[in-house]
Amino acid sequence: MYQTNYHRASSVAEAVKMLGDADDGKFVSGGQTLIPTMKQRLAAPSDLIDLRHIDEIKGITVDGRDVRIGAATTHAEVAVHGGLAAVCPAICHLAGHIGDPHVRHMGTIGGSIANNDPAADYPAALLALKATVHTSKRELAADEFFTGLFGTALDEDEIVTAVSFTAPEKAGYAKFPNPASRYALTGVFVAKQPEGVRVAVTGAGEDGVFRASAIEDTLAQSFDPAALDGISVPADGLMSDIHASAEYRANLVVVMAKRAVQAANG
Template sequence: MYNFSYQKVTSVDDAVEAMQKADDGKFVAGGQTMLPTMKHRLASPSDVIDLGGIEDLKGICMDGDAISIGAMTTHAEVAASSDVQSAIPALAKLAGNIGDPAVRNRGTIGGSIANNDPAADYPAAVIALGATVKTNKREIAGDEFFTGMFETALEEDELITSISFPKTEAAAYMKFENPASRYAIVGVFVAKSGDEVKVVVTGATACEHRGMRL
């Protein structure tokens, strides 16, 4: 891994300021993808801005008919959340099957979504459940957030603050997983809301296949 300048910040404003000042900065959330990527020298940022100290980005709360999950909430926390388990059990189950226990203790929902790995689990849920991605600048519909392989609608100095998932009538996620990484070789998230059923496929294409609306 090439060396970099590490910066720990405690607020979203400080994080954005650090990014604007950096030559070629990157935000790090849980680092479970970013650190391996940097070890492989596929990424070599000049500055690594650690979001781990921003308390405002952590936690899960009910927000009317939606459940709001802070960007720095770990997969383990989502999986264990009684709020998520009762509002959208499929989402808790999805989180509990990402990677392995040690990865789930560090990896975050915001990091996963911002990275938009074509085989990641969360993006399928964000689209199928009609979630809204909230950033320091705006709100982005889940449908419009993922723009291509490892590409999202996020701008350079924009970071996810939370993701809001509306409660759903019924949802389920199944994946055929890589036995080593537990990434989805192919995964399908199905969600029913009112008269609409959405089916979203991850893994099989470069970016989440929006599938069908039944």
């Protein structure tokens, strides 16, 4: 790693000021993506501004079916939160299967979505749940926040402070994990609301997380795994790599969608 200066911010405003004062600063939360990237010398920021100790962006609140999760909340905290599990167990299940215990106790929901790794779990959840992303500047719908492979609508000096959503009637998540990293080779989050069904796919798209409209339309008619028998997803636009071909991922999308619906139905 190259030499870098470490700063611990105590507020969002202080973190933004620290970034402005740095030559080439980067925000860091759990560091599960940035630190390995720095170790490989693919990134060399002059300054790291640590967001993990900002109390105002920590914690989970559940008010009826309205949920707000602070950006500095770890995956482990999401996984075991009783109030959240009571209204949306699917997101607790998702968080409990991210990486390994070290990753879950260090990684944060804000860091995950700000990085928007194409195989990360949370982007699929937020997209399917029709979540809102709160930042130091504004509020963004998840549909607008994720803009492509590792891309988001965030400005360089903008910090994710929280995510919020209304818990759906039913939700489920299923993924086919890489056996080493536990990243999703393909993961599917389904959410059933009174106005319809939203289905989001991670780990499969060449351009990152996306919604599966054909599966949504089918499940809106019958929210049952059997309804997806005979449904196929085109391989166009899906990733091929050393782990799986686009055609294999296309099949996994349907298989994981069935499992997600089964989980949602209990």
